[in-house]
Amino acid sequence: MNQHIHCIVNDCHYWTQGNSCKANEILVATDQFGDNQPDQIDATMATQLTPSNAGSCMATCCKSYVTKGSNKIGTDGIKRMS
Numbered sequence: 001m002n003q004h005i006h007c008i009v010n011d012c013h014y015w016t017q018g019n020s021c022k023a024n025e026i027l028v029a030t031d032q033f034g035d036n037q038p039d040q041i042d043a044t045m046a047t048q049l050t051p052s053n054a055g056s057c058m059a060t061c062c063k064s065y066v067t068k069g070s071n072k073i074g075t076d077g078i079k080r081m082s
């Protein structure tokens with residue numbers, strides 16, 4: 001399966017021209033989860049995490065976001081594809 005994640009958050013380390021996400025995996029979560037869990041808890045641990053209800057699109061976030069140039073890049077084990 002060849003999935004393509006489109007994203008328009010252009011200060012993320014994984015964002016590229018054409019509004020494309022180049023992370024090898026991402027985790028979409030509730031805002032509450034994103035607010036409360038540390039950076040290490042991310043897509044690489046997805047199979048161990050408990051799902052929960054969001055209620056609306058405004059209550060979801062990309063947990064895998066990391067600011068370009070941040071010293072937190074790589075904390076979660078996610079790789080940037082070329």
Ligand code: SF4
Nearest residue numbers: 007012015021062065
């Ligand atoms: S990791 Fe999330 S925020 Fe960053 S480019 Fe990919 S989808 Fe967008």
